[in-house]
Amino acid sequence: MPDTLPDRLLVWYDRDARTLPWRGLTDPYAVWLSEVMLQQTTVAAVIPYFARFLARWPTVESLAAAPTDAVMAEWAGLGYYARARNLIACAKLVTQWRNGRFPEDEAGLRQLPGVGDYTAAAIAAIAFGQKAVVVDGNVERVMTRLHAVQEPLPKAKPRLKQLAAALTPDLRAGDYAQAVMDLGATICTPRKPACGICPWQEPCEGRRLGIAERLPAKLEKPARPIRFGTAFWLTDSKGRVLLRRRPPQGLLGGMMEIPSTEWSETQPADPTAQAPITADWRALPGEVRHIFTHFQLNLRIMAAKAGPGGRPSGLWVELDRLGEHALPTVMRKLVRHALAKAY
DNA sequence: GAGGCGTGGAG
DNA sequence: TCTCCAAGCCT
Structure with a gap:
């Protein structure tokens, strides 16, 4: 042997x-x-x-x-x-x-x-x-x-x-x-x-x-930058929430998301300008932090009720059926935070 | 070839 | 809370 x-x-x-x-x-x-x-x-x-x-x-x-x-x-x-x-x-x-x-x-x-x-x-x-x-x-x-x-x-x-x-x-x-x-x-x-x-x-x-x-020896990695944004928790009269599909390529490509502003180096001065509809947007307390491979994301949340007039693009989803959708972890964190603070 | 691309567990 | 990084691939 x-x-x-x-x-x-x-x-x-x-x-x-x-x-x-x-x-x-x-x-x-x-x-x-x-x-x-x-x-x-x-x-x-x-x-x-x-x-x-x-x-x-x-x-x-x-x-x-x-x-x-x-x-x-x-x-x-x-x-x-x-x-x-x-x-x-x-x-x-x-x-x-x-x-x-x-x-x-x-x-x-x-x-x-x-x-x-x-x-x-x-x-x-x-x-x-x-x-x-x-x-x-x-x-x-x-x-x-x-x-x-x-x-x-x-x-x-x-x-x-x-x-x-x-x-x-x-x-x-x-x-x-x-x-x-x-x-x-x-x-x-x-x-x-x-x-x-x-x-x-x-x-x-x-x-x-x-x-x-x-061992193994490795080269140093660059520091991880922080990006900021605001997510929009929009509910309708039937208690549904608005989701969108992300673009097919890139970060979280093809997955569903809570609509949000762009994720940039600084908090947008007027986030509601990027909201899916004009509404009475109110900031929820706290923020959601998430670590991606190459940057950290800090998201605030604003919530509003959609009136009969608004026709935002996206998908209205019942709260108890969110689990069936392709929501990545960062979006599930947003959902949890919104449910805890908005009701 | 260097950087984009998720998440959760360990220490 | 913070850092590291895991049975990598694609452009």
Whole structure:
């Protein structure tokens, strides 16, 4: 029995009691779905979404046939909504042009919308057993520590891919890929890695040099700016609230929203000039803060009742049916705040 | 290639 | 409260 590094890791992986819903699944559809959901998203966040999607749309054909709004609403809260738009496009492409079959090699998978280098390699390895080099943030962190790579990311990426390729085994490439990622997620963590129980502690150069926890080195990120705006909580005589659909591309693209002013560097002097209708707008106390990847958003709320005259563009939605709509988390925060302060 | 693109959990 | 950042992709 050879005792290579991949072998040691696979022994650890096979003994690990941690069971993730997608572990052991090789259906390309399920693998693809889980990998897309896991892009930049924690395991804990993905688990309930993965279960709901698979229960509601068990095949790529069923997902392709689903109304776009239903998919976006089911994705609401998971973030990075371009993934959901690409998910739909990819399901339709695979269904209509490939008879529901996913490409079986990296190059073919790489052509699918929303499938980049990482996801293509992951699907090829996990669903099709191919010896693909799977490199995500976990793999990069593990490789930098194992080999004490001190060059900062992202410059070190090519080197890290080489190091990952040199370790990738011919057999069980899918299990191996998941094992490295599990190692990074549970033991070789960004902070306070549990080196004492790591199956790779003996060969780890970063640990030997006492620098593992400081790796990988990264370049500094720019400060996060703050943007301001005012949202408009408009209700009608039937107790419904006005929603709008956001533009199909860009931030929260294709999702629903509470109408608001533009989000700018300073609070608009007269927010009501940008309100959906002219009305007796009254400011609610407090504000809603939300952190996006590249800026912080501080939103005030103004509320009004629509008279019989106003004909704002948008969608009137019953308060108890807001949950059925594709409202991203920042909009759900607004709803909660408005309901607490306006009644 | 650098920046846009969500969210929630951990420390 | 604040910082970090996670199984990345697209332009």
